[in-house]
Amino acid sequence: MAQPEVLFLIITAIFASTYLIAYTAASNDYDESSQTSGSCSQEETATRCKPIESPCGCFMGPSGPAGATGAPGTVGPSGLPGVQGPQGLTGSIGPKGDPGLEGQVGLKGSTGESGTAGQNGVNGEKGEAGQDGANGARGLKGTKGLKGDSGEKGDEGDVGPGGHKGDSGTKGDKGDTGKGTKGDAGTPYVPPPLSMFTATLTSSLHVSSGYQTVAFNSVKMNAGNDYSATSGFFTCRIPGMYSFSVTVLSHPQYDLNIYLMRNEVQEARAYYNYMSDKSGYSTIGHSIVLDLEEGDEIYIRAHPTTYLYASGTGSNVFTGHLLYAAADMSVENEATEI
Template sequence: MGGCSQLLVLLLVSSLPPLSRADVSCRGTDGRDGEAGSPGRGGWPGVKGEKGEPAMTAAGPRTPGDLLRLKGETGSRGPQGSAGPKGFQGNLGAFGHRGPPGPPGLGAQSSSSGQASQQEARSAFSAVRTENSYPPYNQVVTFQRTEVNKPADFNAATGYFTCRVPGIYYFTFHSWAKVSLCLRIASEALDQKPGFCDYNANSDQVLSGGVVLQLAAGQRVWLESFRDQQTDKDARDVRDKQIIFNGFLLFSGPV
């Protein structure tokens, strides 16, 4: 049995073809280029480069002032844009520090003619007549009291206002009675006296009138009653009546 196995191996070995030597001079064909791969991801930003050299000209390197002079001409101004929306109101700020006191004002001065200075250029009065008797025709209306009289340019007992400060004044009156009444404002500065009347039977009579006057120093203004369509019975009336006469300086100035 063992002799048979060895004989079989010898037969197989003897049946193999003889080994041949490879030819080293043989060469294969070149392969093709491979396909391009997909783009890679972006890399990190590079570091900042160094500052370059100044610009060079025929005369040498340029300075920053030279570069500014190379700036182009200013273009024409463009059209104005539309206004934007109004912003919100800001919060109120804190109070500031109190400022120093101002210099003292000039003292009051009077001119050689004795007229009042601008600091004294003020005048106002309000007089009230409470007398129940009918004011006599074509006579100055007098008054029982004054509510305001600064600085005493009006005389209630005589009914005259005497101008102390030249300027423009406003005078007005209001009356209330149970009988027809006519009143007018009179002055030496008027060529004609503006008159006012009210006729309304069987009810209270309310009458008002006013005038603006330019007065010189010393000129007077007063209120007086006059007759128009009143009856003798009206002139004898002794029921309650009230007349208020007002006047004040609007602004001073030479006439």
């Protein structure tokens, strides 16, 4: 429908509504006036109906025949906008539409806040050991695993080197005087067994033929009296570990060849050949540690053609001493095994 026609219908409806409202109000006034006065004068009856001016109103005659259709009137001016009507009822939900096209990927959202850490789970029970499988191929080097459980305490290690001396601490408060209980009586002190000697040769000794025992005749020290200056023998009285040493001076024109003997067994030898060195006197020596039994004899034996040159009391010396008694060694071994 065209817009002018719509406006015409709106204006027509407004005028019709206004007329109907005025007519209804005049009829009501007439009814009230008739009830009050009972009748109207002929002058009022003959006069055109003026609903608003006359309280009596007017009597309308019967409708006349319909007149001929008049010519269309001119389009009237646009009427005022009508009052907005009440909101209509909510319509029913329409059918589901076709799926829309897939949208583009949206922008990356901002990082959310970190969630709270979850509680540690309960350790599961230890499973049974599986059977040994065949050796597989050597795998690649794996990443560093988690720290394992602490192993069993190892054996006590050696004592490390001493650390640097620390700074002196502050002096503490004086403590209460303590009173300890009397301890048990200790075992009586038993001094360790002693067996040691030092002897020198005061005169030169030239062995021209056969083997000869060298008697170091000047005894400097003989704890335990186990060395004999007369025979030159040391006789073991206390079984254990001993240390022996001998130092002798050679003549520039003679060989020097001596042996340290245990019973009839050679344990050590010191040798000098004068042909290899004609520069003068030479001092040679030897030392050894032996495990002796009670009754073993230790002495120095000289080889034929040996010349021991005595130049003062300290040129030729024979010495020996006990390191550990056999009883002490057995106690120490038991402590080591424990």
